[in-house]
Amino acid sequence: MSATIDRYQLGELLYADQDIVAYRAHDALLKRNVTLELLRSERSADAAAGGQLLEKARQSALIDLPHVAALYDQGTHEGRPYLVLEGASGPSLRECAPLPPERAIDMAAALAATIETAQRNGQRLPALTAETIRLDDEGNLQILNLGLRPPLDANAALSVLADLLALALGDAPLRHAPALDALLERLRSGALTSVARLRAELGELRQRAAVPTTVVTGAAPTVPLDAEPTVVVARPASGKLAPRRRMLLAGLLLIGAVGLGTALWQRQAGTPPGDQATPALTPTGAAAGASPGAAAGLRLVVATATGQALVVRSGPGTHFPRITSLPNGTAVEVLEGPQPGGRYTWVRIRANGIEGWCVREALREP
Incomplete structure (x- = not known):
C-alpha cells in the first residue's frame, strides 16, 4: 500500500482490529489532520464487510453519536473502502491511564452516554478500546472509530465499561476513592443491570467528589473552603470507645466548647458570629461595612x-x-x-x- 490514498497522506498507525486499520493522515486539499480508517486487505473480497462499513458511514451522517469523531469523507482505494474522520484530539486511554478518579468517572459517564444513544437508535457501536478512546488536556473524550460491531446488549455493554473503567483507574487499590472502587466491583459482578443505572450512579459520585468527607484522625484535615465536610467518629462493635477514640471525642468536645465561647465573646463584642469562620466552614472575610455584592471591576x-x-x-x-x-x-x-x-x-x-x-x-x- 502506498503512503498516499487519494488526497490523504498517511502517517503513523493509530489502531487496528480484525476489520480495519486506522492511520493518522493529512488532507492535502483542505490542509487539515484527519484519521483514515481502511478495510483490511484480507477482507477486501468480502463484499458484505465493505457494504457494512459504507452503511455505517451513511448512518453516522444521519445520526450523530455523542463523543464519536465526526465523519468527513468516504471512498474506495484498490477495492478497499475507507472512511475519513476528524483527527485525533489527544493521546489514547492506554497512554493516559491511570486517570485521577474524577476524570475516570467523567470518562465512564461519557462512554455510557454513547452506548445508550447507539442502543436507542439501533446503531452499530464504535469499537471502544484503549486505543480508539482519546483524551485531550481538557479532559474531553473522543472515540476514533466507526467500526463494524453490532449493537451491544446490556450485559455486553456493561462488561465493556467495566474493563475500560478498570483500565482508567489502574491496578492500585483505590483507598482515596472507596465509593468508586465499590461501584467498579458491583459493575464487574453484574449487580448493575443497565447502562442508564450506571450513568445515574456515576453522576452521584461526580457530585459527591466536589464535597469531600472528612474522617477525624489525629491530624487536622485540609478541605476546600466551599465544602461541607461530614465528620465521622468510628465506634467499636462493643459500644465502648478505645483510649485513642476517647481522646478524639474529648478533643471534639473541647473544640465545640471553644467555638461556643468564641461565639459568646463575639456577641458581647458586638460582632455577629456569622461574620467569622466556624468549624462548619461558613465562608467569611467580607469587607467591614461592605455588602457581599460586588460590581465588575472591583x-x-x-x-x-x-x-x-x-x-x-x-x-x-x-x-x-x-x-x-x-x-x-x-x-x-x-x-x-x-x-x-x-x-x-x-x-x-x-x-x-x-x-x-x-x-x-x-x-x-x-
Whole structure:
C-alpha cells in the first residue's frame, strides 16, 4: 500500500482490529489532520464487510453519536473502502491511564452516554478500546472509530465499561476513592443491570467528589473552603470507645466548647458570629461595612478567617470542577456577579491569569 490514498497522506498507525486499520493522515486539499480508517486487505473480497462499513458511514451522517469523531469523507482505494474522520484530539486511554478518579468517572459517564444513544437508535457501536478512546488536556473524550460491531446488549455493554473503567483507574487499590472502587466491583459482578443505572450512579459520585468527607484522625484535615465536610467518629462493635477514640471525642468536645465561647465573646463584642469562620466552614472575610455584592471591576483580596486557601471553581456552585486555590492575601479582580449558588454567593474573578468562580464572602477590600 502506498503512503498516499487519494488526497490523504498517511502517517503513523493509530489502531487496528480484525476489520480495519486506522492511520493518522493529512488532507492535502483542505490542509487539515484527519484519521483514515481502511478495510483490511484480507477482507477486501468480502463484499458484505465493505457494504457494512459504507452503511455505517451513511448512518453516522444521519445520526450523530455523542463523543464519536465526526465523519468527513468516504471512498474506495484498490477495492478497499475507507472512511475519513476528524483527527485525533489527544493521546489514547492506554497512554493516559491511570486517570485521577474524577476524570475516570467523567470518562465512564461519557462512554455510557454513547452506548445508550447507539442502543436507542439501533446503531452499530464504535469499537471502544484503549486505543480508539482519546483524551485531550481538557479532559474531553473522543472515540476514533466507526467500526463494524453490532449493537451491544446490556450485559455486553456493561462488561465493556467495566474493563475500560478498570483500565482508567489502574491496578492500585483505590483507598482515596472507596465509593468508586465499590461501584467498579458491583459493575464487574453484574449487580448493575443497565447502562442508564450506571450513568445515574456515576453522576452521584461526580457530585459527591466536589464535597469531600472528612474522617477525624489525629491530624487536622485540609478541605476546600466551599465544602461541607461530614465528620465521622468510628465506634467499636462493643459500644465502648478505645483510649485513642476517647481522646478524639474529648478533643471534639473541647473544640465545640471553644467555638461556643468564641461565639459568646463575639456577641458581647458586638460582632455577629456569622461574620467569622466556624468549624462548619461558613465562608467569611467580607469587607467591614461592605455588602457581599460586588460590581465588575472591583479589586479585592482573599481573606478567609480560617487562613485556608480559597477554592476557585469553573462555575458558581460546589458541584462545578475545582480549577485552583488561592492563598490568603491574593489580589483578585471581580469580573461578574454576585450570583447565588447553593448556600453561598459567588463571583467570577481573575487572579494570576486564571479566571473562575469563588465564594464572595471570602473576599474583602485591600
